[in-house]
Amino acid sequence: MRRVKIVVSYDGTNFFGYQVQPNARTVQGELQRALGKIHKSSSWPITASGRTDTGVHSLGQTIHFDTPLNIPEDRWKRAINAVVPDDIVVVEGSYVREDFHARYHTVGKEYIYRVNTGKEKNVFTRNYSYHLREELCRDAMLEGANHLLGTHNFTSFSSPRTAVVDKVRTIYNLSITNEGAEWTFRYVGSGFLYQMVRILTGTLLEIGKGNMDPLEIPHIIKGEDRALAGPTIPGCGLYLSKVVYSEGDLANLLK
Amino acid sequence: MRRVKIVVSYDGTNFFGYQVQPNARTVQGELQRALGKIHKSSSWPITASGRTDTGVHSLGQTIHFDTPLNIPEDRWKRAINAVVPDDIVVVEGSYVREDFHARYHTVGKEYIYRVNTGKEKNVFTRNYSYHLREELCRDAMLEGANHLLGTHNFTSFSSPRTAVVDKVRTIYNLSITNEGAEWTFRYVGSGFLYQMVRILTGTLLEIGKGNMDPLEIPHIIKGEDRALAGPTIPGCGLYLSKVVYSEGDLANLLK
Incomplete structure (x- = not known):
């Protein structure tokens, strides 16, 4: 074999x-x-x-x-x-190699979340990005994202419906870019908990809409309580983008 | 009413x-x-x-x-x-106006046909463009397109399964552009017969692949025989883009 x-x-x-x-x-x-x-x-x-x-x-x-x-x-x-x-x-x-393991040997993953803030519904992207009819403040979201970087207990940013006990993960990079109404949230981390990217993005969008202050992020992390963070937004905007198995490939992702 | x-x-x-x-x-x-x-x-x-x-x-x-x-x-x-x-x-x-008629008062229509010549299948565009693993010669297709412009009997470029008797139509504009592997065929005409855009594009692709000479187009038109033209390519690449009801709106389309 x-x-x-x-x-x-x-x-x-x-x-x-x-x-x-x-x-x-x-x-x-x-x-x-x-x-x-x-x-x-x-x-x-x-x-x-x-x-x-x-x-x-x-x-x-x-x-x-x-x-x-x-x-x-x-x-x-x-x-x-x-x-x-x-x-x-x-x-x-x-x-x-016969001891390679797709799950246990991951060193990092990249996820992308796409949001479309166009005024009109677009039938061609409805299954491929999350449509939100709101103006977003990029600076506020970047400030919020900055507080998420690094190693934290992400209990507040994950679904409680999981058997995983250790909720400590590291986010190496979190970029937020847009071309007009098309927003891209890109996460590189050591690993991600159940629904974590959808809840992180949902929380950053609350900040972008002005419903939440970026300075709340440290308190949400500290609280270790899912109820403190923003909503779990739909799966259609989420893409598992890359999985890496070596420090070298992880470093390439972070370039 | x-x-x-x-x-x-x-x-x-x-x-x-x-x-x-x-x-x-x-x-x-x-x-x-x-x-x-x-x-x-x-x-x-x-x-x-x-x-x-x-x-x-x-x-x-x-x-x-x-x-x-x-x-x-x-x-x-x-x-x-x-x-x-x-x-x-x-x-x-x-x-x-109450005498406006969406079908009888059309002055022109624009159709777009999208082709993807990427080497890899793209699961995200499979329903939105026609995937063709071939290199295309743009110059040959433009030469072929040139012979299609104007007023012709398009019997050869339409499905015989129709009750329409008058097969004369005018193509005002036919542009062929690409960004890398993403090709866009854009047609503006007085009207289009059943499956006409799919057969026109299918024929231009045969020219682009080198299977047909652009100079055959005038003979295909003259023959008034569906069997002379290229294949009817899939519907997934085709978009009814605009319908216009005045000479002014048609002129804007042709700008």
């Missing part, structure tokens, strides 16, 4: 999230079925860097699986793409 | 085209149901500038209907947007 690592992009719109579940269309379910076809089995087990929720997209979800097949390294991508549905695409495939 | 004109954008992905039909989700069906709600009826009749096929999008479909309601002009847009599904949006609404 050899271990294969693949990087997968998907349009989350028509999936009930990443993780396999009975009677629901999931990314993991579709990928395991596709790899099953290649391995002449009904399903083939895979391990991802982590889950994504319903409607959440991926540019760089990273997955490993073991195979007895002798497919040349440069053919894995094409082989899987020939059998996956059209809202999933493998963008990279390679053999890795 | 007063006549209302609305301009409607829709994401055609989840519709079986514009025209109402039993047991299928259509743009006209959804709009008639929405207007029915406003008029306390199960449905309310509307007339569009023309049909669009399954998967075809709109930025500027234009529609008229008559109403006994006294809704202020600037509220129609919001009133309809409150009751349509999220893949339809009204972008303009106004009262017009």
Whole structure:
């Protein structure tokens, strides 16, 4: 058996999230079925860097699986793409050391959250960004973002519906840019808790709208209480962008 | 009764085209149901500038209907947007003369066809542009386009499945631009026959790929035979962009 690592992009719109579940269309379910076809089995087990929720997209979800097949390294991508549905695409495939683990060996992740503040609803971006008919103050959001950088206990910024006990994470970088009404929030961190990026962005948007002061952020962190932070905004604006497995690749992300 | 004109954008992905039909989700069906709600009826009749096929999008479909309601002009847009599904949006609404007709009074239309020649499949644009893994020669396509300009019998460039007898149309402008792998074909004409933009673009792509010579275009036109032209390419790349009702608005389109 050899271990294969693949990087997968998907349009989350028509999936009930990443993780396999009975009677629901999931990314993991579709990928395991596709790899099953290649391995002449009904399903083939895979391990991802982590889950994504319903409607959440991926540019760089990273997955490993073991195979007895002798497919040349440069053919894995094409082989899987020939059998996956059209809202999933493998963008990279390679053999890795047999102790590589897509989940346990992550060193960092990048997430992107897209917000559209256009006055008009745009039918073409409705599943790909969060539409908010509000003016945003970028300076206030940047000041709020500054207080989020570094290592903190992010209990206030994560859903309590999780078995994870250690809520300490590090945010290395948080950029907020816009081209007109199209806003992009980009997070690079050691890892992210359940719904953390959606709650962080939801809180920064409250600051941007003027409903919250950037100086509240340190108090929200200290309070370790989900009720203190802003709302969990929709999954459609969220993209798992990159997963890195070495300090060098993390440093490249932060350049 | 007063006549209302609305301009409607829709994401055609989840519709079986514009025209109402039993047991299928259509743009006209959804709009008639929405207007029915406003008029306390199960449905309310509307007339569009023309049909669009399954998967075809709109930025500027234009529609008229008559109403006994006294809704202020600037509220129609919001009133309809409150009751349509999220893949339809009204972008303009106004009262017009009672003899205005959305179909018979058109002076011109603009269509856009998008093609993506990226090497990788892009899951986020799969429903919004036609993916073609080929290099295209822009100069050859522009030469072909030049032969299409003006007034011709477009029998060769339309589906024979139509009741329309007069196949003479005028193409005022045909531009072909690209930003990297993203190509945009923009057509302004007096009107377009069934599947005409998809067949015109399909033929220009054959020229761009080097499978056909630009000089064949005049012969294809003269032949008046659908079999001579290129393939009918998918509806997902096609956008009904603008419908104009006066020579002045047409001139603005051609600026």
